[in-house]
Amino acid sequence: MKILITFLFTTLTLFGSDFITPREYAKMLYENPRGISCKKCHGNDGSEQILGYYLKKGVKTPYKIPSIQNLSFEKFKNSLNQIKNAKSIMPNYSLTNEEIVSLYNYISQFNKNKKQQPINTKGVKNDK
Numbered sequence: 001m002k003i004l005i006t007f008l009f010t011t012l013t014l015f016g017s018d019f020i021t022p023r024e025y026a027k028m029l030y031e032n033p034r035g036i037s038c039k040k041c042h043g044n045d046g047s048e049q050i051l052g053y054y055l056k057k058g059v060k061t062p063y064k065i066p067s068i069q070n071l072s073f074e075k076f077k078n079s080l081n082q083i084k085n086a087k088s089i090m091p092n093y094s095l096t097n098e099e100i101v102s103l104y105n106y107i108s109q110f111n112k113n114k115k116q117q118p119i120n121t122k123g124v125k126n127d128k
């Protein structure tokens with residue numbers, strides 16, 4: 001019995017720290033999803049980014065990436081699920097619905113206007 005308790009205790013202390021909170025999970029997804037990190041193009045918080053500059057009719061023009069903090073879940077999800085047209089530099093990801101919800105809630109928390117409520121994995125808004 002003593003051995004069993006010692007065993008249980010060491011396994012718990014060794015592996016217990018592996019559990020991460022949903023927020024840590026979402027942050028990890030945002031920073032390192034399968035493929036290239038969202039952060040590389042959308043910044044730390046999904047706000048509008050200037051990726052670089054190009055010449056448009058001789059005028060130095062910024063290449064802007066729109067903010068993704070204010071999108072409805074529908075729009076957010078659709079743009080991650082649709083196959084991008086050739087002009088887009090954003091990669092196609094194969095994310096599950098849960099991953100998209102997690103990313104959406106993570107990015108929405110940076111939105112200062114806070115119009116969105118966190119949504120649950122079924123894509124339905126939580127009442128709380």
Ligand code: HEC
Nearest residue numbers: 033036037038041065066068076079088089090091093103
């Ligand atoms: C290589 C750069 C790049 C990476 C990496 C990237 N994006 Fe994008 N994203 C863009 C650009 C550029 C746009 C603007 C529309 C377009 O060109 O498709 C965009 C558009 C979007 C949109 C739609 C915005 C709108 O107004 O319709 C969403 C949502 C989005 N990105 C989420 C993400 C998430 C989540 C990730 C990571 C899983 C990610 N992006 C990774 C470059 C990137």
